[in-house]
Amino acid sequence: MGRTRSLLWFLLVTACITFLSAVSAGAVTIAPTDSGGYLVTGTTYSASMSPEGYLGSISVRGQEFLNTVATQGSYFFQDPNGIISLSTKTVTGNTITAQGAGAAAKYVFGDQGYSLDLTNSTAQAMTFFMVIDNTAKVMSSVQNEYIPLPAYTSWQSAGFFKGDAKMFVTGISSLWGPWNDQEVLEVDLAPGETKHMDISLGQALQKELDEVYRVLPPGQRPEVGIVVLSPRNYQVFQRSSATLGTVLVSGRVAVDCDYLLVNIDTRSQGRGTANPWKMVTVSKKSHSFSEMITTPAGGWYKVEFRAIKQGRLVAQTAVSKVGVGEVFIGAGQSNSSNWGQFRTNQTSGMVSSCGGTFWQLANDPQPGTHDQSTLGSFWPSFGDAMYAKYHVPIGVASTGHGGTMVGYWQPEWDPFGLYKWTVARIAQFGPNGFRALLWHQGESDYILGTSGDDYYRMMVNLIRSSKNSAGWEFPWVTAQATYFNPDQPASPIIRAAQKQLWDNGVSIEGPDTDTLVGDNRDFNGIGVHFSPKGLLAHGHLWADKVSVYLDSVLAESHVR
Numbered sequence: 001m002g003r004t005r006s007l008l009w010f011l012l013v014t015a016c017i018t019f020l021s022a023v024s025a026g027a028v029t030i031a032p033t034d035s036g037g038y039l040v041t042g043t044t045y046s047a048s049m050s051p052e053g054y055l056g057s058i059s060v061r062g063q064e065f066l067n068t069v070a071t072q073g074s075y076f077f078q079d080p081n082g083i084i085s086l087s088t089k090t091v092t093g094n095t096i097t098a099q100g101a102g103a104a105a106k107y108v109f110g111d112q113g114y115s116l117d118l119t120n121s122t123a124q125a126m127t128f129f130m131v132i133d134n135t136a137k138v139m140s141s142v143q144n145e146y147i148p149l150p151a152y153t154s155w156q157s158a159g160f161f162k163g164d165a166k167m168f169v170t171g172i173s174s175l176w177g178p179w180n181d182q183e184v185l186e187v188d189l190a191p192g193e194t195k196h197m198d199i200s201l202g203q204a205l206q207k208e209l210d211e212v213y214r215v216l217p218p219g220q221r222p223e224v225g226i227v228v229l230s231p232r233n234y235q236v237f238q239r240s241s242a243t244l245g246t247v248l249v250s251g252r253v254a255v256d257c258d259y260l261l262v263n264i265d266t267r268s269q270g271r272g273t274a275n276p277w278k279m280v281t282v283s284k285k286s287h288s289f290s291e292m293i294t295t296p297a298g299g300w301y302k303v304e305f306r307a308i309k310q311g312r313l314v315a316q317t318a319v320s321k322v323g324v325g326e327v328f329i330g331a332g333q334s335n336s337s338n339w340g341q342f343r344t345n346q347t348s349g350m351v352s353s354c355g356g357t358f359w360q361l362a363n364d365p366q367p368g369t370h371d372q373s374t375l376g377s378f379w380p381s382f383g384d385a386m387y388a389k390y391h392v393p394i395g396v397a398s399t400g401h402g403g404t405m406v407g408y409w410q411p412e413w414d415p416f417g418l419y420k421w422t423v424a425r426i427a428q429f430g431p432n433g434f435r436a437l438l439w440h441q442g443e444s445d446y447i448l449g450t451s452g453d454d455y456y457r458m459m460v461n462l463i464r465s466s467k468n469s470a471g472w473e474f475p476w477v478t479a480q481a482t483y484f485n486p487d488q489p490a491s492p493i494i495r496a497a498q499k500q501l502w503d504n505g506v507s508i509e510g511p512d513t514d515t516l517v518g519d520n521r522d523f524n525g526i527g528v529h530f531s532p533k534g535l536l537a538h539g540h541l542w543a544d545k546v547s548v549y550l551d552s553v554l555a556e557s558h559v560r
Contacts, residue, residue, distance in 0.1 A: 028094050028109045038089075038096060043111035045201040053086025053098030053105060060201045063162035067131040067182050074130040076103040078122070102126070113200040116171075120189035128195075132183040136160045137220060138212045139175070139183070144233060144320065145360040146211040150177025152365065152374050154343070158185075161212050166204040171197035210317045215358045225315030226260075226305050227251045234352040234359040236323040236395030238434050239297040241557040245324035249303065250290040253282050255315045257307035264295050264322070265302045282307075299323025299350070299393040323352070323393025326386060326550070327434040330379065331409075331422045332441035334402030334528070335481065335513070338365040340376025340535045341522035351383030354397040356425065366398040370421045373402060378530070381539025382546075389547060397434075399425050405444045406458045411465045419462070423469045431472040435550065438542060439478045440513065442498060443528060446482040446491035456497040460506055477546060478502070479510035483517065484528050490514045508549050511541035 028042045036051035048057040056073030058065045066073040076084040086098035086105055096107045102122035108115045120126040132139075132149065140146045140159040147153070149160075157170040160183075169185070177183040187195055204212070206225065213227050228251040231237070239245035249262050260280040282289045295301070300321035307315040330336050343364035352359050355367025362383050365374040383394040399422040401408075411419045426437070445455055463476050480498045482491040495514070501507040518525045520534030530538055 028111050030091060030094065030096065030109065038091070040096075040109050040114075042109065042113070042201070044203070045113070047109075047114075049089075049096065049098075049107075051087070052083075053089055053100065055107075058167065058201070060165040060167055061163065061203060063135075063165040064133055065136060065160060065162065065165075065167045067133045074128070076100075076105075076118075076120075076126055076128050078102070078124060078126045084126075112202055113198070116197040116199065117194055118187060118189060118197065119194040120191060123191045125191065126189045128187040128189065130185040131179070132160055132185065133162075134181040134183075136162045136183070138215055140208070140211065141360075143361060144211070145358075146215050146233065147355065147358050147360065147367070148215050149183045150179070150181060151183070151367075152176045152372075159208075161204055161208065164204050164209065166200075166202060166208065168200045169197060171195055207317060217357075225255050226253050226307055226317045228303075228305060228317060228319055231303055231319055231322040232359050233319055234300075234321050234323075234361060235354075236299070236325050236327050236352055236359075236393045237295075238327045238395075238429070238432060239324050239392065240432065241297075242554045243297055245295055245297055246292040247295045247303070247322060247324065248290070248292055249280065249305075250288070251305075252286065252288040253307050253315065254287065255307060255309075257282060257309045257314055259308055260289055261306040261308060262291075262293065263304045264293060265304065266296055266298065277306075295324050297324045297392050299325065323350070323395070325392030325394055326390060327395040327429065328382075328397070328546070329422070329425060329429070329434055329437045330396060330398040330400060330440070331437060332400045332439050332479075332481075333404045333444055334371075334373070334400070335378075335443070335530065335538070336400035336438070336440040337369045337371055337398060337402055338373035338375050338377050339402050340364070340378070340530045340532070341527070342532050343376045344380045344532060344535050346380040346383050348384045348387045350387045350392075351380060351394045351396070353379065354395060354425075354428075356428070359395070362394075362396055366396070368425065369398050370401040370416075370418055376530070376532070376535050378535050378538035378542060381536045382542045383539075385540050385543035386546070389543070390550075395434075397425055397429075400440075403444055404441070405448060405450065406441060406455060406462065407445075407450070409441075409462050410458055411462070411469070419465075423466055426466065426470045426474075431470070434474070435553075436475040436477050436508070436546065437466070438510065438546070439476055439507070440481050440510075442479075442481040442491070442494045443484055446494050447484055447488070450494065452493040452497040452500075455494055456500050459497070459501055463501075463506055475549065476501075476507040477510045477549065478507040479542075480512045480514055483514045483521075485521075485526055486517070489517060509545060511538075511545045513538060513541060516541070 031039045038049040040047045045060045050056045054075045084100045084103045086100040088099045090097045094109045098105045104119040106117040142157045153175045159168040173188040174186045230248045230250045261277040263277045280291050304318045345363040351362040353362040364376045379396045386394045409418050482494045502509040522529045
């Protein structure tokens, strides 16, 4: 994230969170404490303010959302001054205004939450921090994307969940972690700037708890009426032909029922009449269910679940966005991962990314990379281009790691676990669960002098080993990728080895990314990574090459 603060300052800075939704005007009490702070109580929550003018505790339905161990829970921070004390506090009705040297916070409390105005009155940048306690394991976006914590996002709004309690905040600059396994909420304030935040506090809805359940590991999952493990929101299933695919519906029912009814609603895609409800068997012993349902290619589809007991509805839930389309896994070094100059977003609304335990719209940074990089990628551009041509949802799963030579990916050595990481993702999708693996790598081998014979040999070993580990034959599409800078624009040796993979049928021909020079590269054309213009072009190059292969496969399936 480009942060230069020391770990010591992080320790001071890690207790900050704020939340979205309008504050209700209702019964709220503000009582002074012996320490010089205040205790605030609303209908759904209680909060404590420290003598320094910050909320150090927010408890909702008995669940604490702030990390109260790390100093104060929430506060202004400014280099080199550290935490700014808001020692002067004024209470007027349900409002507390806290002021200090160059900063002020105005809290307006309601019975279901509060609003917060943050002011930096100095001539230097300032940051407001809050730290989410690490017992909060899941957060959500306003687009109903659910991801496990800790995580990095540029969301400006987010919901956090503990038990059946929820805290939702808007007005965030970024969310990041892990810091000691905590999630840090950050609000950046320019000199003289005031920013507004809204925080709502209350009980989570049943459909929200369903989503939380899906992204938690088994030992942390709450029991709810119908727990859907598959499909997940924004999940894309690989189609088996141009017109059809199968959707796995699985999970468990935590209430007594005779059977489950499932419906995949494709009417929004102009597919005609509503699909019939399908009866799905629920195990009497484990209360689990699992079935593959043939579904037209397309999306997004709503999948509904109803548990039935003696003819009566006893539980129901739904997953709102599920697709049947094209799925691709990515691997390689930095230009396969999130190292582009700036983040980019998909624009079609039909491209999603798999982070391993969850799916989300494929806006950068891509989740699930081995290096946990946080900048830009070609995947949004690639997905949009593929959707524009094929009109089905596109799913991607990026697994790469910047700066890696092909030798680091060898299964017999695998010093950093790169091979295991990608093979685990391949196994997660299962046989025929994705269309192809897209490989972009070679720059490091050029600079560090790998011979052409060694590069070819190691690539053959990697490709064959990955297929053996997966237990099925899936295509690799390999780019020509050796560009390092204008003075070292290409390696004939590594390029020849990459072409040899195509010529010998080991890999399908991918794009020649060495052609992307000049302002397609970062740092005004002298960098190895791509500028926003280059990321767009990079994605389109990949889509052009993948389409050649995909068109032939779809034509073949149509003939059969």
